[in-house]
Amino acid sequence: MATNFLEKLSSDLIERNQEKTTFSIRLSVKEDLILQEVAEYFEFSRQELIHRLITEQIIEPWKKKHKEQLVEVEFEEGKDLVNxxxxxxxxxxxxxxxxxxxxxxxxxxxxxxxxxxxxxxxxxxxxxxxxxxxxxxxxxxxxxxxxxxxxxxxxxxxxxxxxxxxxxxxxxxxxxxxxxxxxxxxxxxxxxxxxxxxxxxxxxxxxxx
Missing domain, CATH: 3.10.590.10 (ph1033 like domains)
Known part of the structure; x- marks a missing residue:
């Protein structure tokens, strides 16, 4: 258990030290107002709200899919065979x-x-x-x-x-x-x-x- 906990701490540290990037999106005035209303209701900034949406609905499912695809890779052997x-x-x-x-x-x-x-x-x-x-x-x-x-x-x-x-x-x-x-x-x-x-x-x- 301790080993798994320490490995997770190490993994989290690597994640936090990743370089950050920014991107912008264009919203209609109506969409922006709704987004701000939702953010204020849950006491988030709009940026925090969008970040959580991307992380929880896109990034995490993608990581899960990546982990689930740990399957045995086929290696073919034979004289002069190139993989x-x-x-x-x-x-x-x-x-x-x-x-x-x-x-x-x-x-x-x-x-x-x-x-x-x-x-x-x-x-x-x-x-x-x-x-x-x-x-x-x-x-x-x-x-x-x-x-x-x-x-x-x-x-x-x-x-x-x-x-x-x-x-x-x-x-x-x-x-x-x-x-x-x-x-x-x-x-x-x-x-x-x-x-x-x-x-x-x-x-x-x-x-x-």
């Missing part, structure tokens, strides 16, 4: 994790149940790094050699493999483009997904230079 994977860079949970992966040219995962899958990459597997809100921003080939390091002071919580032939993509391949190229829906929420037909994505990226 293609889409690995989410974890930017939604921690911007620093995302930046570290790109700076160090690695494929990594940081949570129990996810990080163990990194060790299954075989030498030569292609890994596409996917940044939430942008698309595939980088790619490279797995070395097949698992390495570990700490994560916020917790020893060996980061599992990673270095990526050979690493490339940053100037114009990220967006989710809508990926689905169009593959000709089907694709799960972008999970940390890791095997991409059948990934050679099509690789060819498109190379064509774009």
């Amino acid at each position: 293609y994977f889409l690995l989410n860079t974890n930017k939604i949970n921690d911007v620093k994790d995302h930046e570290w992966m790109l700076a160090e040219k690695v494929a990594a995962a940081f949570e129990d149940g996810y990080k163990e899958k990194i060790q299954k990459f075989e030498k030569g597997d292609w890994i596409f790094l996917y940044e939430s809100g942008k698309g595939i921003v980088a790619y490279g080939k797995a070395t097949g050699e698992l390495e570990k390091t700490d994560h916020y002071g917790r020893a060996d919580k980061t599992f990673y493999q270095k990526l050979e032939n690493f490339h940053l993509i100037k114009n990220p391949l967006r989710a809508s483009e990926i689905k169009k190229i593959l000709g089907r829906e694709f799960p972008f929420a999970p940390t890791l997904s095997r991409m059948v037909g990934g050679e099509k994505i690789l060819n498109e990226i190379k064509l774009r230079g």
Whole structure:
């Protein structure tokens, strides 16, 4: 119980330290008046009310969906067989994790149940790094050699493999483009997904230079 409590405190600390951003929306005068009336009734500012709405009705359900999609990723084995994977860079949970992966040219995962899958990459597997809100921003080939390091002071919580032939993509391949190229829906929420037909994505990226 204590371990779970401390891990939650650590997770909450990371969440609070995330960079903040702002956005604006346009409302009619009538809509704005209603929003202000609701906010005043419950003793919130309009910003606080909208933030709670977004958090509770969009962000939290999305996180829950993300957690529920922790399924066993299929790894195919065989001589000369190359697997293609889409690995989410974890930017939604921690911007620093995302930046570290790109700076160090690695494929990594940081949570129990996810990080163990990194060790299954075989030498030569292609890994596409996917940044939430942008698309595939980088790619490279797995070395097949698992390495570990700490994560916020917790020893060996980061599992990673270095990526050979690493490339940053100037114009990220967006989710809508990926689905169009593959000709089907694709799960972008999970940390890791095997991409059948990934050679099509690789060819498109190379064509774009």
